[in-house]
Amino acid sequence: MEKFAKNHPLWTLVIALLVVAFLWLVLAPWPAELEAAVGRKRVFLNALLGGVTLGALYFLVASGFTLIFGLMRTVNLAHGSLFLLGGYIGYEVATYSGSWLLAFPVVFVVVGLVGLMMQRFIFSHMEGEELRQTLVSIGLSIVLADLMLWYWGGQSYTTLAPALLRGPLELPIISSINPTSGEAIYIRYPAVRVWILVAAIVIGLAMWLVLNRTSLGMVIRAGVDDREMLAASGVRIQLVFLAVFVFGAGLAGMAGIIGGTFQSLSPGEDTRFLLASLVVVIVGGMGSIVGAAIGAIIIGVTEQMGLVYAPTYSVVFTFLIMAAVLAFRPQGLLGAGR
Amino acid sequence: MSLADQAGPRASAGITKTAGPTSWIERIPPAWWAAALVLLAMPLVANNFWLFQVMGWTFILGMIAVSLTFLAGYGGMVSLLQMSIAGLAGYMVAILGPSGTTSISLGLSWWIVLPAAFLIAAIFATLSGALAVRTEGIYTIMITLAIAAAFFYFTRQNYTIFNGYSGFNLVLPPRLFGVDWRDPTAFYYLCLGCAALCYGTVVYVSRSPFGLALQGVRDNPRRMAALGFNVTAHRVAAHAFASIFASMGGILLVWQNAQIAPGTIGISSAIDVLVVAVVGGMRRPLGAFVGAFIYVMLQTFSPDILGAFGFSAERFKLIIGIGFLAVVLFSPDGVLGLWDRWRARTGRRVDPLTGQPR
Numbered sequence: 089m090e091k092f093a094k095n096h097p098l099w100t101l102v103i104a105l106l107v108v109a110f111l112w113l114v115l116a117p118w119p120a121e122l123e124a125a126v127g128r129k130r131v132f133l134n135a136l137l138g139g140v141t142l143g144a145l146y147f148l149v150a151s152g153f154t155l156i157f158g159l160m161r162t163v164n165l166a167h168g169s170l171f172l173l174g175g176y177i178g179y180e181v182a183t184y185s186g187s188w189l190l191a192f193p194v195v196f197v198v199v200g201l202v203g204l205m206m207q208r209f210i211f212s213h214m215e216g217e218e219l220r221q222t223l224v225s226i227g228l229s230i231v232l233a234d235l236m237l238w239y240w241g242g243q244s245y246t247t248l249a250p251a252l253l254r255g256p257l258e259l260p261i262i263s264s265i266n267p268t269s270g271e272a273i274y275i276r277y278p279a280v281r282v283w284i285l286v287a288a289i290v291i292g293l294a295m296w297l298v299l300n301r302t303s304l305g306m307v308i309r310a311g312v313d314d315r316e317m318l319a320a321s322g323v324r325i326q327l328v329f330l331a332v333f334v335f336g337a338g339l340a341g342m343a344g345i346i347g348g349t350f351q352s353l354s355p356g357e358d359t360r361f362l363l364a365s366l367v368v369v370i371v372g373g374m375g376s377i378v379g380a381a382i383g384a385i386i387i388g389v390t391e392q393m394g395l396v397y398a399p400t401y402s403v404v405f406t407f408l409i410m411a412a413v414l415a416f417r418p419q420g421l422l423g424a425g426r
Numbered sequence: 427m428s429l430a431d432q433a434g435p436r437a438s439a440g441i442t443k444t445a446g447p448t449s450w451i452e453r454i455p456p457a458w459w460a461a462a463l464v465l466l467a468m469p470l471v472a473n474n475f476w477l478f479q480v481m482g483w484t485f486i487l488g489m490i491a492v493s494l495t496f497l498a499g500y501g502g503m504v505s506l507l508q509m510s511i512a513g514l515a516g517y518m519v520a521i522l523g524p525s526g527t528t529s530i531s532l533g534l535s536w537w538i539v540l541p542a543a544f545l546i547a548a549i550f551a552t553l554s555g556a557l558a559v560r561t562e563g564i565y566t567i568m569i570t571l572a573i574a575a576a577f578f579y580f581t582r583q584n585y586t587i588f589n590g591y592s593g594f595n596l597v598l599p600p601r602l603f604g605v606d607w608r609d610p611t612a613f614y615y616l617c618l619g620c621a622a623l624c625y626g627t628v629v630y631v632s633r634s635p636f637g638l639a640l641q642g643v644r645d646n647p648r649r650m651a652a653l654g655f656n657v658t659a660h661r662v663a664a665h666a667f668a669s670i671f672a673s674m675g676g677i678l679l680v681w682q683n684a685q686i687a688p689g690t691i692g693i694s695s696a697i698d699v700l701v702v703a704v705v706g707g708m709r710r711p712l713g714a715f716v717g718a719f720i721y722v723m724l725q726t727f728s729p730d731i732l733g734a735f736g737f738s739a740e741r742f743k744l745i746i747g748i749g750f751l752a753v754v755l756f757s758p759d760g761v762l763g764l765w766d767r768w769r770a771r772t773g774r775r776v777d778p779l780t781g782q783p784r
Contacts, residue, residue: 163564165571210755218564219504223704223754226697230747238741359693363575366568374565400583407576411557414569418560 133275135396141281143388144288148343150365150380152336158312158375159332161218162211165225167340168362169232174199174341175348176240179247188250191345196338203337207330237355244354249280257282284346295377312375371413373423465618469611478610480726482682485617488718489624489675491702492711493668496628499708501664502644506696507570510577511551511669512676513691518543519677520686526596527589536600547673548666555665559658574696582688593687597680617678624671628711640664701750707760716761
């Protein structure tokens with residue numbers, strides 16, 4: 089960071105100013121002129137928080153996608169189906185057992201098993217044939233989507249969060265100041281979304297630690313860089329592939345439960361989240377966990393801000409960001425140049 | 427494979443039959459004459475449903491798929507954008523020409539509308555192609571899928587130009603030469619003509635210098651660049667060129683349905699085009715039409731077959747998905763690839779050296 093500041097003093101200044109302006113926008117009560125021009129601060133904050141929590145959800149889906157891609161060069165276009173499958177199974181488990189938390193390990197195991205079968209019986213037989221793997225994953229997503237439509241029907245499901253997590257939570261961010269008493273009013277936000285954000289950060293940190301501080305992570309990173317050399321040095325790479333695929337699939341499944349709690353599940357959500365993770369990964373860079381996190385936040389916030397301030401064109405903003413990244417940095421913000 | 431093998435019989439045939447301008451007609455195999463005859467004579471026996479829905483939809487889907495076959499087979503770029511390009515051309519016909527939504531449609535006459543639709547779709551294809559060719563291989567699929575989805579959601583949200591969720595209805599073809607082009611027979615011949623034109627153009631261009639250079643770019647971009655070809659320009663030009671077939675299909679699609687809405691260009695439709703092209707086989711442009719025919723037959727008749735086995739008629743997508751999986755898993759070059767292998771196996775019954783049956 090110091091090196092960057094030394095090499096680009098002007099850019100550092102611009103970035104610092106932007107950060108300060110952003111912090112001021114978030115933390116300070118807005119003057120009346122700004123509220124008149126842009127709208128209530130509460131609306132802005134809600135859009136921002138909504139964007140960040142949506143970004144957290146996108147991150148959970150996209151990190152598995154990007155890991156699988158980075159290691160195996162498999163574009164698993166059935167990833168969205170795994171998300172939706174996890175959400176449906178989570179709903180069934182949560183309503184049957186009455187425990188929301190129990191759904192997570194169950195879904196991780198079940199969807200992880202589906203991923204295991206996909207990798208073991210299909211993708212591992214066509215290693216190196218990237219296009220064919222992608223086509224197969226498209227076929228799988230068609231089949232899975234129709235099977236799920238068959239079993240769960242077209243209606244939408246919402247998984248109920250446990251009582252502990254329900255209700256609003258007051259955040260230490262000023263929403264507005266009461267003009268008569270001068271008292272500060274703090275923003276209130278659904279507790280479950282805050283906890284989801286916290287959980288995503290914890291999972292992200294854990295993934296980062298595993299990847300960067302353990303020997304398993306070392307093997308995976310080595311595989312991302314050069315898997316032939318890794319296999320030649322005696323690592324049983326098929327097992328590593330299986331483990332990463334199962335983990336990525338299980339993570340997508342757990343993200344499905346969160347998606348079902350946070351919004352709702354219905355046919356079509358699979359493509360929505362597949363596309364979200366595609367865009368996140370394109371923006372953030374293939375195979376990079378940190379890139380997925382940054383991309384997810386950017387896309388999530390853009391989507392929510394767009395929905396609030398320019399509803400007709402919200403999709404276009406997301407797309408423009410993707411186009412801009414592709415035009416200036418085709419490998420993504422943090423992608424390794426290949 | 428030596429050149430003499432190829433040139434030998436053809437050269438001798440040329441000598442004995444006094445090579446003249448008619449020789450290319452004689453070179454067309456009889457199976458093609460039979461197919462052409464069947465297709466031309468179909469309105470004599472087939473009913474209106476068959477002509478308008480089944481065959482019309484086959485040709486339209488085939489035209490959209492052949493644009494993907496051109497890009498993927500000759501250019502090595504699997505793009506999921508072709509349905510969006512077709513949809514944009516269709517939307518342009520509805521927006522610029524007359525439609526039921528008079529508040530948006532401009533109602534211009536056909537000789538402005540049609541070139542404008544082709545042009546706008548080609549500009550869209552060129553721009554998105556320029557984005558897509560910045561990446562390679564599977565990245566192209568992901569990026570084109572993302573662009574296609576963005577376009578789909580945009581048309582659904584935008585009410586000022588694309589009329590949002592409801593889209594446009596009552597988009598009818600112009601009455602040219604006193605013919606009602608939505609009449610089943612007329613529409614059938616219109617589609618047949620356009621499809622034949624697309625097919626012929628793809629075959630012709632694939633043998634032209636541009637098509638050969640494009641295949642070179644597909645096989646070895648680095649070598650082509652070293653030979654002085656502009657690789658990026660060839661790829662972008664391929665995207666622009668393929669948009670013509672997709673636009674043609676899209677315009678006919680709007681006329682066939684007499685309406686267009688975001689559902690027409692949804693993500694599942696974009697993937698359907700890929701399914702059609704892959705099932706037919708991407709090696710040859712004929713595959714697109716074969717795939718389209720199989721797809722439409724399944725779509726039309728699977729409710730009856732499924733019903734006979736006691737399943738719900740809605741499980742059509744499952745059949746398509748399983749069929750697609752089977753083709754990709756067992757015959758990556760599609761149904762035409764199966765046919766070629768079967769031909770090769772039966773052909774081997776004749777000894778290649780002596781010509782005697784074994």
